[in-house]
């Protein structure tokens with residue numbers, strides 16, 4: 112990730128000299144000749160550091176410093192001045208500058224200072240991000256199966272790239288956990304991680320969430336709103352269920368990815384933004400492209416680095432390790448030290464088909480720990496949702512029939528409805544809202560049907 116420096120000086124020759132030197136050392140430079148332009152660029156081009164001449168034609172550093180601190184206090188400002196006096200130095204530092212340097216500047220000294228300030232800023236941001244994620248951050252690569260080892264090695268290879276990542280996997284398989292891990296361990300780990308689930312969002316809502324709006328952009332826009340893309344500047348945007356993104360919004364997202372620019376609703380000028388996109392879906396996006404539910408250009412853009420999370424049933428050998436990790440976490444969270452399980456319980460966990468993947472495993476264990484007083488869990492303590500599991504993967508003795516088979520014709524309408532709801536519910540991992548959407552009925556109607564048909568929505 113290239114760092115951007117805003118150089119504010121009214122002398123073009125000074126700006127040219129600094130730009131030339133910093134660019135030769137891998138930094139990107141944007142220039143402003145006075146306070147007005149500096150304000151615009153600070154807001155619009157989002158620099159990582161500012162080099163600010165003390166005296167400008169339309170003001171001094173003392174005017175700009177408090178404004179810049181108020182807009183983003185994490186961006187260090189280094190003041191350059193030809194009139195060094197103790198009083199100026201004290202004023203400049205008091206107004207929020209990180210340091211000051213006498214003019215004419217010695218370029219190697221300037222570079223050293225810039226690099227140190229950028230490094231300190233990066234460390235500070237990373238520490239804040241790790242502290243916010245907590246010591247309990249989940250490890251997405253637990254287990255020794257070949258599938259999970261391959262996932263880890265691919266994920267480590269894409270860590271520091273700026274290209275978009277597409278995480279595919281069944282519901283509850285840990286796509287969100289992997290996205291958080293990629294952000295925290297990548298070169299943007301010190302920056303913000305902003306998440307949005309696109310499922311069920313109207314195009315208007317999705318657009319204002321992503322791009323923000325100006326006051327008065329539409330009737331209910333009573334105040335200005337920052338979009339999530341802006342908030343995620345220098346960090347990562349995690350768009351969950353991207354397959355559900357409305358076709359009207361898709362080209363706008365593509366523009367941001369290609370041009371690194373976007374516009375708030377109701378705004379006339381573009382803003383620049385630097386974000387990495389991590390997208391996730393449980394759908395087959397290539398299939399969605401083939402039926403024109405997803406744009407092929409956006410698909411190609413976001414699927415440059417695809418990661419596939421294997422379903423839990425495809426790697427039963429990992430279940431014991433994951434279970435012990437989850438039990439250790441539950442021990443701490445619930446204040447129940449020494450939680451363990453019998454070999455028979457472990458075998459039962461390995462034998463189950465886990466339609467809800469890791470989310471379901473965690474829920475089964477949590478329920479067992481809460482309902483059992485004993486520290487060691489037995490098979491009886493584990494309550495599996497066999498209805499869902501059967502609906503998703505029927506046993507060989509009871510093969511799923513195609514609708515053309517005569518036996519289907521004998522089913523009552525109620526039974527057909529029941530089976531269909533079971534299947535969709537299983538495919539959506541027990542997620543009622545998504546199931547209702549897929550069935551095309553309101554959530555409240557689905558709850559009524561579940562109750563009437565004696566089905567459980569719990570995963």
Ligand SMILES: Nc1ncnc2c1ncn2[C@@H]1O[C@H](COP(=O)(O)OP(=O)(O)OP(=O)(O)O)[C@@H](O)[C@H]1O
Pocket residue numbers: 249250251252253280281282283284285286287288289351391393437469470471473
């Ligand atoms: N590596 C892991 N270790 C322990 N628990 C995990 C792990 N990954 C996921 N989980 C559990 O599964 C839950 C679901 O994870 P996550 O939200 O990342 O899945 P997902 O694939 O994004 O789900 P969805 O398809 O519903 O968006 C987590 O809240 C956590 O309880």
